[in-house]
Amino acid sequence: MAKLKLDLHDIFNKGHKIESELQRIIQEAVTKRVSPVEIIPGKGSGQLKKSVLRFLARPEIKALYHRIEKDDKNFGRVFVHFKF
Numbered sequence: 001m002a003k004l005k006l007d008l009h010d011i012f013n014k015g016h017k018i019e020s021e022l023q024r025i026i027q028e029a030v031t032k033r034v035s036p037v038e039i040i041p042g043k044g045s046g047q048l049k050k051s052v053l054r055f056l057a058r059p060e061i062k063a064l065y066h067r068i069e070k071d072d073k074n075f076g077r078v079f080v081h082f083k084f
Contacts, residue, residue, distance in 0.1 A: 007040040036081045037082075
């Protein structure tokens with residue numbers, strides 16, 4: 001089974017780019033029916049992770065996935081699980 005992964009380290013300070021990459025990876029997962037998607041905002045101050053979680057909480061995005069999982073062993077990683 002394939003897995004999609006999005007590492008946000010390189011674009012952490014480019015808000016518009018982060019949003020478009022999150023949109024792209026979620027849409028790709030839905031189109032290709034891939035689950036889970038691993039999103040890596042990194043540890044840092046936690047602001048990027050909060051931004052990712054706010055994006056995932058939007059009603060139009062939330063309707064596309066089944067659940068999210070915050071990695072308890074790695075604070076800088078989030079999994080988005082889809083139910084197909």
